[in-house]
Amino acid sequence: MRANDCTRSSKGGLPPPEVNEMTSSTNREQQLTIKEIESIVAGAVSDAQELQQSSGSLPNVDQEGNSECPFAEQLYAKHEELRKKVQRRLAELHECLAAIDEQITKYGHDLAVVSANKDRLNRDRPRAHFSEAEAELAGLYKRCLQVRDRVEQAILFVDEVLQQAATKRFPGRIPRDRPQWGGAAAGPGSSNPVGDGKSGADRELAALFEMDRNTQGER
Structure with a gap:
């Protein structure tokens, strides 16, 4: 869209329709996407914290699977289920990272386009509309960067917890969720x-x- 076209479409005080529609629709979509990602991050961190506590509270078991705790095998079975759940959470976090990177690229491009067109305008009214669009896109772009940082931090934390949990395995076999005598x-x-x-x-x-x-x- 050329700057002269924007100026003519703004005749009579109307905002540039292309810019106005772009910012309003992408704003709704981005807010929903960010909320979904933030929800996934919160769930992954919560499950990882639970797994971390489980790793630190498991009873000692010898190489034959014997333990002073009669519920040892049951506790290890629950720990294994939780470990697998957190593994799935980690995969979801990597998907979130790819999605937010895509949004960052998209909003970075849109921001550059709006900024370039705004600088080519001479009239105050259309220039003001472009300035509003620029500010809105800049806010979305910044928020995406912040969410990306949280996703990366969550990935590092979850991965570390999984490595620790991998050392807490029931010896010799997959633990059953009920003890042998019960x-x-x-x-x-x-x-x-x-x-x-x-x-x-x-x-x-x-x-x-x-x-x-x-x-x-x-x-």
């Missing part, structure tokens, strides 16, 4: 059949206390 599939002769109103965790704790009482009785 289980929801109780047999017909079980003292705690399915449907007794107790949760799996309650039955497992009851079994632990029963084992402890039997041990004391043998003494």
Whole structure:
């Protein structure tokens, strides 16, 4: 669009329609995109923090998978599920980085075009409209750069947490989400059949206390 065309289209006080439509539509699209990216970043960081806490609280397990904690295998299984979830989060963050880079390129180009055309205008009214468009695009461009920094920081943090979590693996096999001595599939002769109103965790704790009482009785 030539500067003279903009001047003629602004006759009678109307703003340049091309510039006005471009800035208003891209503003709505960019705000939605940024919110989506910020939401993904927040979720990824939150899950990574949870994984970091899990890595630091897992019980010790020997090479055969034995531990003083009766729930060790169950805890390691949950840790493994969370680790895989955070891995997916990391992939999403890399997608966000590519998307925000695309937006930065787009808004940088639009900003350069508007700035160049504004400098070629002589009349105050169309020049003012271009100045508004320039300021709006500059704000979007700056916000994209800020979001990109947050995405990069999140990627570094999540990657570091994943490396730490990779050292906390159950030895010898993939851990099961229920301990070997427990289980929801109780047999017909079980003292705690399915449907007794107790949760799996309650039955497992009851079994632990029963084992402890039997041990004391043998003494």
